[in-house]
Amino acid sequence: MKPAAAYALSDPGVPYSARTQQALAEILDFEAREEDCEIILSGWGAPLMDKAYLERRPNLKAVFYAAGSVRGFVTPEFWKRDILLCSAWQANARPVAEFTVAQIVLALKHTFTRSRAMHLQRRRPPGFQSPGALGSTVGLVGLGAIGQLTAERLQGLEVSVLAADPLANPETAQRLGVELTTLDELFHKSDVVSLHAPAIPSTLHLVDERLLRAMKPLATLINTSRGSLVDESALVRVWRDREDLTALLDVTEPEPPEASSPLYDLPNVVLTPHIAGSVGNECWRMGDVMLSEVRRFLQGQPPLHRMDRDAAERMT
Numbered sequence: 001m002k003p004a005a006a007y008a009l010s011d012p013g014v015p016y017s018a019r020t021q022q023a024l025a026e027i028l029d030f031e032a033r034e035e036d037c038e039i040i041l042s043g044w045g046a047p048l049m050d051k052a053y054l055e056r057r058p059n060l061k062a063v064f065y066a067a068g069s070v071r072g073f074v075t076p077e078f079w080k081r082d083i084l085l086c087s088a089w090q091a092n093a094r095p096v097a098e099f100t101v102a103q104i105v106l107a108l109k110h111t112f113t114r115s116r117a118m119h120l121q122r123r124r125p126p127g128f129q130s131p132g133a134l135g136s137t138v139g140l141v142g143l144g145a146i147g148q149l150t151a152e153r154l155q156g157l158e159v160s161v162l163a164a165d166p167l168a169n170p171e172t173a174q175r176l177g178v179e180l181t182t183l184d185e186l187f188h189k190s191d192v193v194s195l196h197a198p199a200i201p202s203t204l205h206l207v208d209e210r211l212l213r214a215m216k217p218l219a220t221l222i223n224t225s226r227g228s229l230v231d232e233s234a235l236v237r238v239w240r241d242r243e244d245l246t247a248l249l250d251v252t253e254p255e256p257p258e259a260s261s262p263l264y265d266l267p268n269v270v271l272t273p274h275i276a277g278s279v280g281n282e283c284w285r286m287g288d289v290m291l292s293e294v295r296r297f298l299q300g301q302p303p304l305h306r307m308d309r310d311a312a313e314r315m316t
């Protein structure tokens with residue numbers, strides 16, 4: 001008899017391809033009653049799993065989340081119960097790292113500054129000097145999963161990589177060719193600074209006015225993590241004073257910025273609508289990871305992507 005299951009997300013077709021949904025239907029019963037549900041397949045748009053939600057599903061044993069951070073739907077009541085929680089955050093980390101490296105390469109060629117100048121001057125802008133990748137310095141704020149994947153992909157670019165992370169493993173940093181340093185030194189030395197820290201109380205407005213003003217001439221700040229890491233009011237002040245600096249913001253606070261935000265009008269700020277993570281077909285990779293985890297669960301094997309409370313609270 002197949003275990004009772006249900007989808008609980010905005011659109012099952014986003015992380016779970018038709019092929020994956022068919023594979024899940026072969027091993028799970030999606031026609032069972034709500035109160036009999038043992039397994040939930042979820043993703044973006046997951047409902048808040050509070051006491052009322054869980055009481056309607058007294059037989060729930062496992063939640064498989066085909067997305068990244070689980071902080072938006074888990075509750076203290078959820079952690080009180082012996083429910084397995086798996087997340088595809090590692091699969092979602094891959095496109096973020098790919099997007100970040102692409103942005104770094106473009107930033108080191110001053111692509112955005114040159115493009116803006118061409119639009120304004122309608123000719124090749126004179127006097128621009130960009131460092132390019134070879135021999136440049138890239139600073140990573142945070143050396144967790146995404147920071148490590150980014151560092152791995154930077155190895156072939158012949159750049160120097162700095163990282164500031166109080167929890168970083170020195171052996172991991174050495175393996176990645178990363179020099180661990182302080183936040184102050186990283187901002188002072190880096191041609192590009194890329195943010196990969198979690199959004200937790202201690203990182204609120206971690207990137208403040210002092211750090212922003214310490215950035216090298218013609219440097220670029222990239223944020224694909226969370227908008228709360230940056231004091232955006234300070235960024236606006238500094239960017240108005242320092243037209244040589246560029247900010248590539250895929251995330252903001254709030255998201256998107258309010259219509260009156262000066263971020264829209266600053267010529268040295270490039271906004272993208274939170275597209276660094278999985279989009280389009282990339283989302284199916286996360287669904288495939290959760291399909292594998294469901295199979296392991298049904299076979300009595302330990303999960304590979306289990307989340308506990310401590311790990312969930314450290315996520316971005």
